[in-house]
Amino acid sequence: MSDLVTLEEIEDAARELDGIILRTPLVTFSAKSPSAPSLQLKPESLQPVGSFKLRGAYTAISNIPETDRKNGVIAHSSGNHAQAVAYAAKVLGVPAVLVVPNTIPAIKADACRLLGAEIVFVEPTIEARVETAERLAVAHDYALVSPFDDRHVIAGQGTIGLEILEDAPDVSTVLVPISGGGLVSGIAAAIKAKRSDVRVIGVEPEFAADARASFRAGRRIAWPSADTHRTIADSLRVECVGELPFEHLRAYVDDIVTVSEEEIADAMRQLAQRARLVAEPGGAVATAAYLSRVDAGGRGRFVAVVSGGNADPAMYAEILRQGA
Numbered sequence: 001m002s003d004l005v006t007l008e009e010i011e012d013a014a015r016e017l018d019g020i021i022l023r024t025p026l027v028t029f030s031a032k033s034p035s036a037p038s039l040q041l042k043p044e045s046l047q048p049v050g051s052f053k054l055r056g057a058y059t060a061i062s063n064i065p066e067t068d069r070k071n072g073v074i075a076h077s078s079g080n081h082a083q084a085v086a087y088a089a090k091v092l093g094v095p096a097v098l099v100v101p102n103t104i105p106a107i108k109a110d111a112c113r114l115l116g117a118e119i120v121f122v123e124p125t126i127e128a129r130v131e132t133a134e135r136l137a138v139a140h141d142y143a144l145v146s147p148f149d150d151r152h153v154i155a156g157q158g159t160i161g162l163e164i165l166e167d168a169p170d171v172s173t174v175l176v177p178i179s180g181g182g183l184v185s186g187i188a189a190a191i192k193a194k195r196s197d198v199r200v201i202g203v204e205p206e207f208a209a210d211a212r213a214s215f216r217a218g219r220r221i222a223w224p225s226a227d228t229h230r231t232i233a234d235s236l237r238v239e240c241v242g243e244l245p246f247e248h249l250r251a252y253v254d255d256i257v258t259v260s261e262e263e264i265a266d267a268m269r270q271l272a273q274r275a276r277l278v279a280e281p282g283g284a285v286a287t288a289a290y291l292s293r294v295d296a297g298g299r300g301r302f303v304a305v306v307s308g309g310n311a312d313p314a315m316y317a318e319i320l321r322q323g324a
Contacts, residue, residue, distance in 0.1 A: 045309025181245025
């Protein structure tokens with residue numbers, strides 16, 4: 001337990017992020033029935049880079065000594081972490097190199113280039129991204145910024161949990177998307193430190209449910225990239241939850257549930273129509289869990305984290321059209 005991220009670290013991150021990130025509001029989402037528990041959305045899709053990742057990326061880079069980051073930083077990512085690192089590096093005046101899969105949506109790659117980052121494309125597996133990033137870090141003396149397996153990253157993401165408790169003190173359940181596990185780890189660490197009675201539920205696509213499999217087995221279980229790439233939620237296609245995040249899952253997360261591809265698409269449509277929010281597939285899974293997994297006769301106040309809004313325009317338009 002002593003290796004887990006502390007409330008003090010998360011509060012320190014909140015001070016570091018003041019003036020850097022948007023303190024996103026809670027947005028009311030009409031309940032699915034008169035008897036259903038209420039839902040509020042935490043729209044991290046409104047951040048300057050379109051996702052929650054800026055919190056962790058900036059916290060991590062700002063905590064790297066200047067002598068260690070003078071040659072630049074490097075990160076591997078499926079897209080949103082890359083954009084966040086590019087943004088944070090630009091703010092801090094540091095060069096950034098980003099290793100991303102060659103299947104990354106063009107909207108994410110273009111955004112990274114506009115922020116001045118150098119992009120290296122690799123095959124769409126976590127092994128390819130990690131190996132390339134680590135090799136380039138050694139060759140060029142770059143500082144490596146992990147997308148989720150880093151205590152500063154987890155602390156930065158945990159600031160979302162602090163904000164949820166401040167803005168919804170009567171919250172009973174928080175629904176959080178899971179990829180590598182940094183987001184749910186930070187949020188759960190913050191919430192459980194202040195309100196142990198609040199349930200924190202992780203949400204994954206059925207096609208990329210390695211975290212749920214790991215959670216139930218009590219050990220980390222990797223899924224083949226061929227399996228995880230079946231989901232439209234490109235930001236949640238990590239094959240295995242991180243080592244440090246997994247320890248936080250075991251300590252603080254109450255459960256992990258999954259949602260289908262159809263439920264994800266329906267949640268994207270409902271977020272657009274009922275909350276006027278653009279959500280990428282991975283950003284919509286927590287809302288999908290509320291819509292499909294929460295008992296209509298349940299009680300309490302739910303908060304769902306809308307983790308990102310960097311949706312591929314053509315894919316997004318097609319999903320909206322299908323619901324017309």
